[in-house]
Amino acid sequence: MDRIVEIENLSFIYPDGCQGLRDISLAVYPGEDLAVIGPNGAGKSTLLLHLNGILRGNSLVRVCGLPVEEKNLKEIRRKVGLVFQDPDDQLFSPTVFDDVAFGPLNMGYSESEVRQRVAQALEGVGLAGYEKRSSHHLSAGERKRIALATVLSLNPQLLVLDEPTSNLDPRSKWSLIELLGRLPVTKVIAAHDLELVRALCPRTVVLDEGRMVAEGSTADILDDLSLLRAHGLAPQGKAIPAPG
């Protein structure tokens, strides 16, 4: 298995007739960190939701060698950790422990293994000992980390992150980026934050209006000002220097 994700000619139309994705072909290789960038409404989140079968389009997506279909969903959701943009969506339990234990419990692990995985996952995001806290008492940065811990407790082979640094102040943002950089797992990251992309991901794809409009090394793409301008990722005027 030389590819963790294989997508060929994937299109997706939302039930209300909105075209979410058009003819996307994409491969993700083990160990790499891939960025998905694009303006609002480009289809980034829609694409991410295909990676663990929450949404399913017209063509088959293969994840970790398994086709994304009903009978493989449980296995795929164990291998793919999806972190949503808003931690308030991801953290729905009364305590941090319940949230981090939710995945392992659904996988039917034993009590001692669940406890061990929760402790490890919290340790991994630098928040050991937070088990009994309630998530609505935590800061935005802590919530993002706990949301990450809720999928790390499943030891995923692929980490899928939707805007991991949104709503964070620079300090929390950079400490989260450093944390993500240390995690030895394949990552697909959807982001507007080009600083994050430059810091973490060697390869980038650009989506716009559901189409994949560019793909290549992050340095090449982020230096291609006319491409970034064409897809609303860089300032139009010359007065403000482009990011990165």
Next chain:
Amino acid sequence: MKHSFIDQYSDGDSLIHRLDPRTKLVTTLAFIVAVVLTPVSNWRAFVFYFCLVAALLIISRLPPLYVLKRSLVVFPFVLLVAIFIPFFNQGEVAGSYNIGLWRVSVTYSGLVVLANVVVKAWLSILSLVLLSATTNFTELLKGLRQSGVPEVIVLILSFMYRYVFVLVDEMLRMRRARDSRNFGGGRRRQLRTIGNMIGILFIRSYERGERVYAAMLSRGFDSQIRSLRQLSFKKADAYFSIAFALALISSAVVFWWL
């Protein structure tokens, strides 16, 4: 934003705080049943119930003012329901008044029924304040789950507790945005704006529900709810339950004899 939480003071420490949530749930329920079933003529029994719950409140070291405030919250509802009883009950007339065209009379038995409703409601609420202020909400949910309350209901309560503050925040932000744009104008327009806000809040909650469900599915949720069971019944729980049950039973017997 900061809110006062339902289970404020529940992280305190006292004999009552340390009891198993199931013990507290069952005794609270037993207390309320006893209060509701006691005939109104037995006023001594109500004095006894009050002393019982007051003693427990003292042991739990809750601030008295907080308890009083909390217990008064339900009064508008109780009064709204019960205020007309004295006017509709048959019996000896305590006083009658002419208000315009109407002639209204208040009866003694009606007043007794009103007092009955108010006293019983207040005692029940006091015991519930005691329960909620000495039990962490999470523990309470665990207690409910292990006392055999259906998992779905426990889950609904748990979501309610988790998201009520998120929704209140959303509501406050919307109100600020509205006020910063000079909310004013006629009454009709104001009502329309408030109606729109409620509608938007509803749609947002619905959409959030869908995202939360997607987050649950992503972590392998298959409509079966699992949890680790970790409550233990201690000696103190046994003593407390027995003492409480004896107090209730003996009061029933004693006041029945009197």
